[in-house]
Amino acid sequence: MNLHSIKVACSSCNMRELCMPQGLSDQELQRIDDMIGVRRKVKRNEMLFRNGERFNALYAIRTGFFKTSVATEDGRDQVTGFQMAGEIMGLDGIVSDFHSCDAIALEDAEVCVMPFDKIESLSREVTSLQHHVHKIMSREIVREHGVMLLLGSMRAEERLAAFLLNLVQRLHARGFSQTELVLRMTREEIGSYLGLKLETVSRTFSKFVEEGIVEVKQRHVRIVNADALQQLVNNQVACH
Amino acid sequence: MNLHSIKVACSSCNMRELCMPQGLSDQELQRIDDMIGVRRKVKRNEMLFRNGERFNALYAIRTGFFKTSVATEDGRDQVTGFQMAGEIMGLDGIVSDFHSCDAIALEDAEVCVMPFDKIESLSREVTSLQHHVHKIMSREIVREHGVMLLLGSMRAEERLAAFLLNLVQRLHARGFSQTELVLRMTREEIGSYLGLKLETVSRTFSKFVEEGIVEVKQRHVRIVNADALQQLVNNQVACH
DNA sequence: CGGGACGTTGACGGTCGTCAAAATTAGTGG
DNA sequence: CCACTAATTTTGACGACCGTCAACGTCCCG
Numbered sequence: 001m002n003l004h005s006i007k008v009a010c011s012s013c014n015m016r017e018l019c020m021p022q023g024l025s026d027q028e029l030q031r032i033d034d035m036i037g038v039r040r041k042v043k044r045n046e047m048l049f050r051n052g053e054r055f056n057a058l059y060a061i062r063t064g065f066f067k068t069s070v071a072t073e074d075g076r077d078q079v080t081g082f083q084m085a086g087e088i089m090g091l092d093g094i095v096s097d098f099h100s101c102d103a104i105a106l107e108d109a110e111v112c113v114m115p116f117d118k119i120e121s122l123s124r125e126v127t128s129l130q131h132h133v134h135k136i137m138s139r140e141i142v143r144e145h146g147v148m149l150l151l152g153s154m155r156a157e158e159r160l161a162a163f164l165l166n167l168v169q170r171l172h173a174r175g176f177s178q179t180e181l182v183l184r185m186t187r188e189e190i191g192s193y194l195g196l197k198l199e200t201v202s203r204t205f206s207k208f209v210e211e212g213i214v215e216v217k218q219r220h221v222r223i224v225n226a227d228a229l230q231q232l233v234n235n236q237v238a239c240h
Numbered sequence: 241m242n243l244h245s246i247k248v249a250c251s252s253c254n255m256r257e258l259c260m261p262q263g264l265s266d267q268e269l270q271r272i273d274d275m276i277g278v279r280r281k282v283k284r285n286e287m288l289f290r291n292g293e294r295f296n297a298l299y300a301i302r303t304g305f306f307k308t309s310v311a312t313e314d315g316r317d318q319v320t321g322f323q324m325a326g327e328i329m330g331l332d333g334i335v336s337d338f339h340s341c342d343a344i345a346l347e348d349a350e351v352c353v354m355p356f357d358k359i360e361s362l363s364r365e366v367t368s369l370q371h372h373v374h375k376i377m378s379r380e381i382v383r384e385h386g387v388m389l390l391l392g393s394m395r396a397e398e399r400l401a402a403f404l405l406n407l408v409q410r411l412h413a414r415g416f417s418q419t420e421l422v423l424r425m426t427r428e429e430i431g432s433y434l435g436l437k438l439e440t441v442s443r444t445f446s447k448f449v450e451e452g453i454v455e456v457k458q459r460h461v462r463i464v465n466a467d468a469l470q471q472l473v474n475n476q477v478a479c480h
Numbered sequence: 481c482g483g484g485a486c487g488t489t490g491a492c493g494g495t496c497g498t499c500a501a502a503a504t505t506a507g508t509g510g
Numbered sequence: 511c512c513a514c515t516a517a518t519t520t521t522g523a524c525g526a527c528c529g530t531c532a533a534c535g536t537c538c539c540g
Contacts, residue, residue: 070385070386070388070389072389072393072474073474078385078388078389078392078393080385080388080389091377091378091381092378092381092382092385093378094374094375094377094378095375095378095379095381095382096382100382100385101385120367120370120371120374123364123370124363124364124365124367124370125364127360127364130360130363130364131360133374134334134360134373134377135334135335136335137331137334137374137377137378137381138331138332138333138334138335138377139335140381141331141332141335141377141380141381141384142332142335142336142340144381144384144385144387144388145310145318145320145332145340145341145384146310147384147388148310148318148320148384148387148388148391149310149312149318149320151388151391151392151435152318152391152432152433152434152435153312153318153432153435155495155496156495156496186517186518186519187518187519187520188518192392192393193392194392195391195392195393196496196497197496197497197498198518198519199496199497199498199519199520199521200495200496200497202518202519202520202521203496203520203521205519205520206520206521218504218505218518218519234312234313395527395528396527396528426485426486426487427486427487427488428486428487436528436529437528437529437530438486438487439487439488439489439528439529439530439531440527440528440529441487442487442488442489443488443489443528445487445488446488446489458486458487458536458537
């Protein structure tokens, strides 16, 4: 376990606008700084937390990239999401005081550990923090609605298109390119998230390349025709 | 719109243990009673709220049965859940102040309207209420993880088995039979929830009947062999 | 009694999973 | 730094599962 007592203030963190509420006073910001226990480094393939582990904190990603997954008894698992800088993990643990999924770093990462009892006590006093916590949980619920729609009613091409557009959009919001991205996960992990087998993911990538929609060099993806991807996502319509 | 200003206290509501925190003092209970604005009756096929509508309250179901669904532009939709007495709806609206799904009554229903600003202000003072709200949202996130697992990795039989077991378990927790249930939704709605076409749902029911696992008379279902259903859910294992 | 919504069943086809082999890359230890 | 092994990815062939289309049956409600 990599616990480093690196104390760095939210006030000087460039991820603040992603994981913290806006318009805080200096005093409020100071109290939030105090709330955050430590930062923790997580190496590639290491677990931040795992199913069954006691829950006591939420985690804000400072750098790096994670996947969360739920496992069945027999060892197969469903990837429930991919998380990047500024996003919050651990919400699954609140209901039962135990985590119900695994969080694994897909690249070397650093997270801010936010003890949940401190979040609760502070958000009783800082209204904007309280509302922010509610919004973060609601956002996760809405995000999962979108995944359910994807898994329940889209075909392979549509799923991969939606996946790529979502990734690149989130990366763009963090200052990265709108057209190029590096996949931090394997085809199998993409497949698990999208409810497809890795061969289908690979084949669908190949099809997109043939059609000139994307260029793929291993995990390096360049989106050539974003409109075509967007149309695929909507083109459940085409059946009419 | 059916707005009835029926004031009935949580303190005398038999759903309280499902939707409210335990161990409240009389005074706290009184304040929660005050928080709840009104009850609202919703007739079968009426909408409690719809996508795009302004969000301002959560809803606790007192009686009746709902479905929630997200829609695509072309009118098809994905059912994201079925809700029954004691469950909370509307969490999707917190993040953006607008609802992002539809909630439709599948039978005549009655809900308690809980203005969200009042929930927030009261939960700043009543710690157990604050924690309860967090738990409810976390529970919804975990539930959706389960649905993602179902949609992403189960076959038709496994999905329907999991669906029936989940329904009957929730009904049992409300004092209904552990083996008999009345489906309040159509085959198409079940299919939408499970990522299947209605014909597949119907065929799978028929298969269960042939195998003596359930008895089906329209929407009346009797579970004859719950173990067989449970095995189906786990028997992703059988592939090894 | 009749129309419409809902449910069942059959035939057929398409999408995607399975199995297998080869190619390419990444990782490890000498 | 290179060699070697493991992991990942690609591609093909084939088949199963489920979607599509269609017809028919059943139930409910006016």
